[in-house]
Amino acid sequence: MIIFGFSSSPREGDALSSPCSHCQQSAQVALRSFNYFHLFFLPVIPLGSKQGVSCTHCQKTLWGRDARAIIEAGAADDSDLPGRPFWHFVGPVAAAALIALVLLSGPSDRSIRAAEAAAAPSVGDVWIVNMEGAIPDIEIELTYGVGRVDEITEDGVYLGFSDWQYDSFLQALTASRKAAAGRDDEYFTTAGVWFSRDEIITFENAHDFIWAFSAEELKEGAKAG
Numbered sequence: 001m002i003i004f005g006f007s008s009s010p011r012e013g014d015a016l017s018s019p020c021s022h023c024q025q026s027a028q029v030a031l032r033s034f035n036y037f038h039l040f041f042l043p044v045i046p047l048g049s050k051q052g053v054s055c056t057h058c059q060k061t062l063w064g065r066d067a068r069a070i071i072e073a074g075a076a077d078d079s080d081l082p083g084r085p086f087w088h089f090v091g092p093v094a095a096a097a098l099i100a101l102v103l104l105s106g107p108s109d110r111s112i113r114a115a116e117a118a119a120a121p122s123v124g125d126v127w128i129v130n131m132e133g134a135i136p137d138i139e140i141e142l143t144y145g146v147g148r149v150d151e152i153t154e155d156g157v158y159l160g161f162s163d164w165q166y167d168s169f170l171q172a173l174t175a176s177r178k179a180a181a182g183r184d185d186e187y188f189t190t191a192g193v194w195f196s197r198d199e200i201i202t203f204e205n206a207h208d209f210i211w212a213f214s215a216e217e218l219k220e221g222a223k224a225g
Contacts, residue, residue: 130210
């Protein structure tokens with residue numbers, strides 16, 4: 001059973017200079033009640049708060065508008081409203097730590113598939129290529145190009161490159177997906193550049209070859225469209 005709900009924790013602040021309206025004693029202190037959503041009684045989401053005053057002599061407690069008026073009248077000298085308890089942030093910190101642990105615990109699905117595609121390429125696989133890193137002798141205007149596996153040999157592959165170049169990976173990825181989905185045969189050139197399998201693996205590890213999508217994904221996308 002999941003135990004959850006909303007709760008609050010009041011905290012006492014400094015003394016107020018104004019006397020209590022009920023007993024007329026100068027024994028009032030400022031209060032602030034902090035709300036939070038809890039899961040198994042552990043604060044997960046800090047919410048809002050409300051102001052109040054309490055008399056330590058007669059125990060009279062007020063909240064809301066009346067309390068704010070008293071605090072404004074008596075806070076000029078020595079009142080300081082308390083801050084949210086540190087333990088209210090235990091839940092968010094724990095959630096952030098859990099997310100970070102999951103993200104850092106191992107390689108992502110995309111990185112695993114990229115490594116598999118580099119080790120065992122298939123005709124139709126599309127790669128976003130850092131041209132400066134992978135083909136240092138080529139003359140380029142922008143950093144990223146798009147290559148498609150057109151032929152596989154015993155020792156390597158031929159990549160047919162697009163004549164288009166891009167200044168960001170995202171631009172290259174978006175353009176290549178649109179061209180492939182639209183079956184733009186003129187997007188990729190017929191002249192291929194040969195890379196050995198070891199080069200592809202090396203470039204993938206160095207992020208000079210960034211796997212975009214496979215031929216199977218393209219086929220499934222075309223069927224869905």
